[in-house]
Amino acid sequence: MRELLSHGIRYVRHVWTSFWFLPLVMSLAGGLAGYLSISVDETGWARQLADKKLVLAITVDGARSVISTVAGGIITMASLVFSLTFVALTLMSQQLGPRLIQIFVRDRFAQFTFGSFTGSFLFCLFVLAVTGTGKKGEFVPVFSTLLVIFVAIASFCMMILYINHVANSIQADTLIARLGRQLSAAIDELFVEARTGQGSKDEDENASDELKKVRQELQKSNLEIEAVTSGYVAAIDTEALVDILCKHDLRAATLVRPGHFVTRGLSLLKIDNKLTDKDFGAFCKEVQEAFNIESTRSLSEAGEFEVNALVEVALRALSPGINDSYTANACIDQLVSAISSLAEAPLKPRLVADADGRPRLLLYSQGFSHFINTSFHPIRHAARDNPLVLSRLLNACRVLLSLRDISDQDTKAVNQHLIALEETIESNVSTGEDRDHLLERLGDLEDAKNVK
Structure with a gap:
């Protein structure tokens, strides 16, 4: 159950940081906003205000013309932004390196900009689809048409802000400073x-003695768990490893850390005692699942x-x-x-203990x-x-x-x-x-x- 939950958390984190997730959510939100605004117009509230000349009076032809023009303009701006983005990414990868594209893909402002364009376009389509047709004759969505005008103004401002954002983001000094902040x-x-977990001098000396003792015992062992696939170590589930070691009453030391590239057959973990063949096979499978190995490097590699x-x-x-x-x-x-x-x-090397305080796992550092x-x-x-x-x-x-x-x-x-x-x-x-x-x-x- 813990392994399934761990894989689920990693998948959710991957989806959350992907480029398509936020634009997809905003597109669905744009369609929902179109449906809700049409529902407001069906109450006749906005039409009554227009008849009293409290808001802009709009005809069916005028509404269709405005909405279709805005929808076409938004999709044109979206295509322009996509083109500018790919040109900027091409120049950035040539000048500074393709590795930095990952940072730009995870840029929330870029995702929000694309999502705002696609959401606004779907909003316009929903409103345009019902303009001029209704159960009681011609239907003019006054409220929705006014929202379309505000959406057009907001989209135009968003395009200007995005161009400014891209122009600043691809500058070498800006990217280097951003990488420096992320590294820190x-x-x-x-x-x-290491900074906040230091106790008194006696506690540090006792922990150091225990660490040396565990390290010496593990150095005498030649029992190692090997990787079954090649790739980069993205993360190590420390809690799962401690539970596995506690279940089999073992102590172990990791031989790799996040960021390392491992090949199939390379040792991941060293244990202090030998298990039976039946238990050893199940133990190896559990340990290997605690190491998240991916085919490419990721931003999660500390x-x-x-x-x-x-x-x-x-x-x-x-x-x-x-x-x-x-x-x-x-x-x-x-x-x-x-x-x-x-x-x-x-x-300092970390010695992780189980719930009873017994040392179980020595982490590579x-x-x-x-x-x-x-x-x-x-x-x-x-x-x-x-x-x-x-x-x-x-x-x-x-x-x-x-x-x-x-x-x-x-x-x-x-x-x-x-x-x-x-x-x-x-x-x-x-x-x-x-x-x-x-x-x-x-x-x-x-x-x-x-x-x-």
Whole structure:
């Protein structure tokens, strides 16, 4: 039952974030609004106001002309917006990378705009279908026709707002800032327990001792559960895994995390005790269902998607065909801003206990070193002969080393990048003045580090 509920929640989340769901709902709402407005007109209330000249008097021919004109105009605006959107997406994918199309597809404002056009068009069709026909002679939907006029004005304003929204959204700085905010939010969610779940010093020491004990016991085991399909790990149902382990009285450690690509036969989980052949088959099936493996990367992969997207934008900006160093520098700034939070609140491996407080599951974790290596190595290789970007990487290392709560392990990771930067500068920067300036900055950074 839990597995069915988990799959149902994932499916609902997928539908909710898809591009077609909101426009479909708004289209149905537009048709329903047309039916309700016609019902209001059938009461004769709006017609009486028109006879008293309190509202605009409308004839049958005038109503048909207005409604048909508005319906045609709305569908024309919708086609224009679709065309502009595809042109913008094409340019964005070429300049910044196709990975960013996922972000635009999930843009609620874009979905709302398309939904408003389709809903308005269906509203006009419903009203147009009954205009001029009625049980008591000619039927003029005065109230509905006035609503159609307001819908036309609103649709025109929506088109202008949408064009402005698209023009701002496809700008490199706007997209990079948005990716940076999403990465920071993903890291905040991923490391919330490391920041807020710390207890007293004695409690932390006891938890650390228990963690070492469980890790040592699991290292002695060679019993592993393998993946039955290839793809990206989108999510791991931790609660389901703990329940499964509790049912079989086992302890285990995950060997992958969301964002990893697994191939068929790759180990997902290591357990500490052996089961009978009958129980082991059922156990493997339950464990494999707790790992949600998808064919493509998704935005739900805590931080991995945003890091890869920012790195991809930087690499494309540094390609010979584009050669935009400032865009690459903006990506580095956003990466450093997010990664610095990991140094201030380092991620510790999580040991999840069952309802009775007994440790059951050791979760695989990747922290500061993983993110800085994933971010800096590709950019440094692409910018090996670009003094402007190499200077920004040096500044990024300076910012990270100046953090007050950075650990010795994280400092070592930054120092390794400084060594790699020094080798890159000496080997690839051909201009003597630029090379000397960068090496001088590197020397100042080394001196400041030694003083600290």
